[in-house]
Amino acid sequence: MRLIDSHVHLDGLRDADGAIARARDAGVGGVVAVGGNLETSSGALDAAIRHPGYVFPGIGVHPADALKVDVGEAVAFADSHASEAVVIGEIGLDYAYGFAKPSDVRERMRALYSGLLDVAEAHSLPVSVHSRSAYGDALKLLRGRDVPGAVFHWFDGPLHVLREVLDAGYYVSATPAAIYSRGHMAVVSETPLERMLVETDSPVYLRHEARDSEPSDVRLTVRAVAELKGVETEEVAQVSARNAEHLFRLPPV
Numbered sequence: 001m002r003l004i005d006s007h008v009h010l011d012g013l014r015d016a017d018g019a020i021a022r023a024r025d026a027g028v029g030g031v032v033a034v035g036g037n038l039e040t041s042s043g044a045l046d047a048a049i050r051h052p053g054y055v056f057p058g059i060g061v062h063p064a065d066a067l068k069v070d071v072g073e074a075v076a077f078a079d080s081h082a083s084e085a086v087v088i089g090e091i092g093l094d095y096a097y098g099f100a101k102p103s104d105v106r107e108r109m110r111a112l113y114s115g116l117l118d119v120a121e122a123h124s125l126p127v128s129v130h131s132r133s134a135y136g137d138a139l140k141l142l143r144g145r146d147v148p149g150a151v152f153h154w155f156d157g158p159l160h161v162l163r164e165v166l167d168a169g170y171y172v173s174a175t176p177a178a179i180y181s182r183g184h185m186a187v188v189s190e191t192p193l194e195r196m197l198v199e200t201d202s203p204v205y206l207r208h209e210a211r212d213s214e215p216s217d218v219r220l221t222v223r224a225v226a227e228l229k230g231v232e233t234e235e236v237a238q239v240s241a242r243n244a245e246h247l248f249r250l251p252p253v
């Protein structure tokens with residue numbers, strides 16, 4: 001079975017190399033390791049060297065860290081390492097954080113996101129976008145950018161924005177939240193399989209199993225998507241893997 005976990009924070013896993021071995025055993029053919037700041041982006045690049053052809057790295061700064069980095073420094077770092085990455089991500093906006101209420105903080109997030117979109121354009125890399133509570137702005141700033149593609153990861157925004165995301169030609173990724181979150185279930189139901197990736201966002205906590213996730217759990221996502229769409233798990237795995245290979249220009253599993 002072809003199966004790719006398209007969004008993992010390897011740095012957050014207690015035993016990343018063990019988790020990768022378990023993912024291989026579970027039939028996961030590859031993982032996209034996103035970066036959340038400069039340190040974890042470096043970690044993703046290093047993990048890709050340790051696991052060639054299996055871990056595919058991203059460079060990004062998560063909006064949660066928008067106040068902890070210098071925008072110029074982040075952009076320079078991403079620019080200098082872009083040739084080693086398959087994606088610029090995780091990047092984006094998140095207006096749900098308590099610290100993100102003031103308009104100048106949101107402006108700072110948008111400046112960081114825009115700066116990293118510049119890097120993606122300059123190096124012709126796709127982007128992995130975080131858009132919680134900022135769905136419209138995240139799309140607005142991306143739209144018209146000359147990037148080869150984008151995935152709105154763990155999208156659970158309103159369906160009218162989802163339709164704009166799909167109309168613009170971008171992908172959406174499903175997570176294990178498709179098991180319990182009504183908003184995310186609605187998004188999965190509405191998104192054609194041909195435009196969907198699957199992920200775990202490891203180590204995000206699996207509330208229905210009361211434990212942290214790891215990449216082998218992408219099978220839970222596949223099963224939830226298959227149930228919501230009334231198709232076989234095999235089809236979800238194959239089509240989402242093909243989509244990930246296309247978006248991130250990965251070698252076929």
Ligand SMILES: [Zn+2]
Pocket residue numbers: 007009034090201
């Ligand atoms: Zn993430």
